Amino acid sequence: MKQLMRRSMLAFLATSMVAGGLFAQGGKEAAPKAAANDASKYEVTAPIEITWWHALENQYQPLVDEIVNNFNAKQDKIKVKAEYIGDYATVNETLVAAQAAGQGLPALVVANTPYVAQYGAAGLCEDLNPYIKATGFDIEDFGEGMIKASSYEDKQVSLPFLISTQVMYYNKTMADAKGITIPAYFKDMDSFLEKATEYNADGSTKVWGTIVPGWDQWYFETFFLNNGVNIINPDRKTTDLNGPAAVETTKTMGNWMKKGQAYFATGKGASANMRQAFIEQKAFSVLHTSSLYNTYVDRCKDFEVGMAWFPATDTRKQEIGGCVLLIPAKNDQQTKNAAWQFLSYLCSKDVNMKWAEGTGYMPTRKSVLETEEGKAFLAKKPAFQCIFDNLDNIYPRIQHAGWNQLASIWKSYLAQFYNEGKPIEGNIDQMAEEIDEALEDSLQ
Numbered sequence: 001m002k003q004l005m006r007r008s009m010l011a012f013l014a015t016s017m018v019a020g021g022l023f024a025q026g027g028k029e030a031a032p033k034a035a036a037n038d039a040s041k042y043e044v045t046a047p048i049e050i051t052w053w054h055a056l057e058n059q060y061q062p063l064v065d066e067i068v069n070n071f072n073a074k075q076d077k078i079k080v081k082a083e084y085i086g087d088y089a090t091v092n093e094t095l096v097a098a099q100a101a102g103q104g105l106p107a108l109v110v111a112n113t114p115y116v117a118q119y120g121a122a123g124l125c126e127d128l129n130p131y132i133k134a135t136g137f138d139i140e141d142f143g144e145g146m147i148k149a150s151s152y153e154d155k156q157v158s159l160p161f162l163i164s165t166q167v168m169y170y171n172k173t174m175a176d177a178k179g180i181t182i183p184a185y186f187k188d189m190d191s192f193l194e195k196a197t198e199y200n201a202d203g204s205t206k207v208w209g210t211i212v213p214g215w216d217q218w219y220f221e222t223f224f225l226n227n228g229v230n231i232i233n234p235d236r237k238t239t240d241l242n243g244p245a246a247v248e249t250t251k252t253m254g255n256w257m258k259k260g261q262a263y264f265a266t267g268k269g270a271s272a273n274m275r276q277a278f279i280e281q282k283a284f285s286v287l288h289t290s291s292l293y294n295t296y297v298d299r300c301k302d303f304e305v306g307m308a309w310f311p312a313t314d315t316r317k318q319e320i321g322g323c324v325l326l327i328p329a330k331n332d333q334q335t336k337n338a339a340w341q342f343l344s345y346l347c348s349k350d351v352n353m354k355w356a357e358g359t360g361y362m363p364t365r366k367s368v369l370e371t372e373e374g375k376a377f378l379a380k381k382p383a384f385q386c387i388f389d390n391l392d393n394i395y396p397r398i399q400h401a402g403w404n405q406l407a408s409i410w411k412s413y414l415a416q417f418y419n420e421g422k423p424i425e426g427n428i429d430q431m432a433e434e435i436d437e438a439l440e441d442s443l444q
Contacts, residue, residue, distance in 0.1 A: 039134040042337050044077045050107035050338045053085045053095070055323065056359075063358040071345050078338045088112035088323065095328075099124055105328045107339035110161060113149060113320045117399040120152025126327040128156040131340045141349075141365050143391035149320040158324035159347050162361040164291035165318045165394050166219055167386070168210070171284055172306035182285070182308035186223060189252070189311050193261040196284040205260040208283040211274045212253065214266040214415055217407045218397070219287045222319060224249050226312040232400055237440045241410065242432035250417065250424055257418045264418040266411075275299070289321055290387060294360035307383035309390050316390060319397045322361055353377060362387045402442030409434050 056064055061084075068082045083106070085091045092115055098104040111119065119125050132139050139147060142160050150158040170182060183192045193209035200206045213219035224231060227249045230240040240246055256262035265274045277283040279299050287310070288296075296305050310318060325346060327339045345351060349365050353373040356363040362384060368374035369388055378384060400406070413431040416422035 042134065042333070044334065044338050044341060046334070047077055047079070048334055048338050049079045049081060050335060050342065052080055052082045052342065053091060053106040053109040054082060055085065055088055055091050055110050057084070060359060063354070067346070067351060067354060071342060074345075075341075078341060080342055088115075095124075099328065099330065102330065105331055107331060107335045108325055108327060108343055110323045111158065111326055112323050113163075114397055114399070116150060116158055116324060116396070117152055119326065120155065120157045124326075124328060125152075125155075125157035126329045126331075126336060128159065128327070128340075132156060135340075135344070137344055138367075141367050143364075143366055143394065145317070145392055145394040145396075146320065146364060149394065149396040150324045158326040159343060160320075160322075160364045161325045161347065162291070162322045162355060162359060163364050163394070164289045164321040164361055165387070166222060166287060166310055166321070167290045167293075168308045168310060169278065169286050169288055169293075169296050170306045170308060171278075171281060171300075171303050173303035174281070174284060175306060180284075182306070183311045184309075186227060186249075186252075186311045186313055189256070192311075193256055193259075197259075197261040199260065203260075205263075207281065208263060208277065209256070209261040210285040210287065211277060211283050212256075212262055212264050212287055213271065213274065214264040214411060214418070215270045217411055218319060218321070220253070221398075222310055222312070222317065223253070226310075226315050226317060228313075232398060232403075232406070232439065236400065236443065237436065239406065239432055239435045239439065241435060242428045247424070247428060250414070250428060254417055254424060264415060266415045266419065291322060291359070291361050293381070293383065305383065307386060309386045309393075316393045317395050318390070318393060320394050321397075364391070366391050400439065400442070402439040405438035405442065406435050409438065 052068070054064065064082050068080050072079055085094050088111070091110060092112070095105075095109055095111075098106075131137070139156065139159075142150075146160045146163065147156070150156065150160050168182060175181070178195065180192070180195050183189060196207070196209035197205065198207035221231060224241070224246060227245050229243065229246045229249065232238075233240055253262075253264075257264060265271070274283070274286050274288075275296070278286045278296070281303065290307070293305075293307060309316065325343055327336055327343065331339070347364075349368055349371060350373065352363055352365050353368055353371070355361060357377060363374065363377065366388075369378070378388070409431060413422075413427065417424050417427070
């Protein structure tokens with residue numbers, strides 16, 4: 001039913017979309033002469049007040065106020081009013097309602113990264129490519145993966161804003177004492193976990209080598225992707241999650257659980273329990289989101305927190321998390337012009353660093369390493385070097401109408417394999433059959 005409503009909503013948005021203008025004032029670098037002339041046609045020529053919808057909770061309000069007030073003080077044409085709407089789901093519901101009503105749209109709005117394709121397909125977002133070209137905005141500085149993750153069908157429908165990805169947090173103090181390094185390759189995880197895991201006298205686990213979040217497939221699916229698994233095959237109707245590479249990966253992770261070197265965290269409070277186990281040094285490492293770096297550091301008072309890229313293969317791809325910024329296409333051109341100027345400011349190098357320092361989200365610009373602010377950031381948070389080294393390896397999340405159903409089936413079966421002892425052989429084929437049915441049904 002939810003999928004039917006989503007398809008109906010997308011069809012409605014697509015047919016109700018009206019054409020918007022293309023260019024706007026903004027950017028931070030000098031553009032070629034012709035582009036500069038084009039940009040001049042889209043300057044903000046009269047005072048205008050615009051609204052920015054965001055999802056930054058109360059603890060970030062001082063930072064939001066500082067950045068918005070700084071922008072308002074830098075020029076005399078645009079006044080930005082920032083409005084906290086709620087979490088990403090609430091922002092989505094509010095935006096879709098305003099789009100359908102044709103009124104009450106913000107000039108600029110935040111969106112969780114999984115919504116990019118949905119909004120792009122519906123024509124909800126302004127195509128930013130002409131703005132980027134006209135104003136000389138340095139889009140390439142974001143890195144290939146993040147550019148793709150904020151695009152739809154070669155249209156730059158949004159820009160990366162507060163971005164996260166999957167990382168492994170580990171007890172650096174313990175690692176230094178034991179001479180343990182986080183492996184670069186998935187094939188070396190077995191030997192790593194043997195060194196990192198500690199057992200009690202009765203054979204029970206005293207310190208887990210790692211904890212795998214089972215409540216969200218985002219935290220383990222890149223293990224499968226980098227091992228060559230097509231979670232969704234090119235036909236968009238079937239999965240490869242029972243293919244040889246997938247079976248091998250599933251069994252490898254299962255062996256970690258059988259040996260007591262890791263556990264698959266599921267159920268109520270799974271995330272909080274995992275964090276607490278790490279804080280109490282009952283886990284050497286955990287797989288989680290990079291956006292929680294500040295939280296882990298603040299709560300782990302007795303040891304130094306390290307952060308590492310996931311062990312992978314010859315490909316080291318991970319998936320984007322966090323949010324992007326977009327301009328609704330239905331707005332009038334003057335509102336779009338003002339929104340682009342503010343959007344360019346929010347995503348500029350200097351302001352990007354302010355967000356990174358104040359929120360725990362990662363810097364998104366490759367060039368920040370060249371700035372004094374970037375060097376100071378790394379001096380303060382050297383663990384983020386693994387992020388800087390892999391900005392080009394952060395890619396879009398999988399987009400498919402049946403993705404949520406696939407994920408639910410997959411997580412349920414893995415929990416049965418790892419936590420209930422259900423045999424992988426045979427049952428993994430049944431899992432794939434259920435996923436195939438869900439994928440095909442979602443496309444009808």
